[in-house]
Amino acid sequence: MEFDKLSAKLVFEIKDLAGTEKLAAFLAGQALAGTVIALDGDLGAGKTAFSQLFAKHLGVKGTVNSPTFTLIKEYKGRLPFYHMDVYRLSLDEAEELGLDEYFYGQGVTLVEWASLITDILPQNLLHIYLETLSVTERRIYLKAQGQPYDDWIYTLTENGVLEQ
Template identity: 75%
Template sequence: MDDHKGNPPAQWVYEVEDLTGTERLAGALARLAQPGTVIALDGDLGAGKTAFSQLFAKHLGVKDTVNSPTFTLIKEYEGRLPFYHMDVYRLSLDEADELGLDEYFYGNGVTLVEWASLIEELLPQDVLRIYVETVSASGRRMHINGQGATYEAWVSALRENGVS
């Protein structure tokens, strides 16, 4: 039913009407974030992976401007926790491997990875996946899957209690 591009059905499909909906989700997840949190973002160009990341950073307490990491690949910011923002679109798997991403994934901060499915093999086993589907100019369908006990619990809690 929610089988998107061959992935298993999402545990939760969160419908967003505009950026304020995206911000509610980003804010709720930023509050849950802890050292070692990894969020894998996928979705077509212009879907809103960077927009989501910027709103997440804002709610994590990052004061600096968060730019798209398309050309910088990895950017670090300071918030309530360190915030690591990656875009792996331009990386080959070998190049990504050489960057030593585990230092980030298993570090003290929170990592958001745009185009994460391109480095599937390098992602931690436990990860929160968000597939952003564009449905209209500002409407988005967020397909959310928690992999591992912690993220499964997050998704259940958010699905049941809402994200306001």
């Protein structure tokens, strides 16, 4: 199911990659075992760039590549980091690959093109939609589905994490 922009809890605009990094750093700091972040947005919107910055702040050393061809890659950070790109997968294939096991594991999962596999995503997750405004500017829509994600959005709103 496509991301419903009208149901977003928090919408804000960023000027450049440094804005994306602020959000990624905050969320990497909050992440727990079993955290799932669903990423959507057109090609080039910054799903992979966000994931790379998130990994950096989770303590992953080395290069995080786009998983477009590998589908899933695992990294070691403060917590295990699972990075998926499901663009080329059908729902059946995603189920066969057992992707859902990652969501309930000990690590943090980021899923690019998550809306393509809505049916197997956990009920609780943070959903992020990235929209391209210009070469470096993005509008970011955040939607929390359950806890602790509701609290994260509340914190983001209250403490000015995103002010540039």
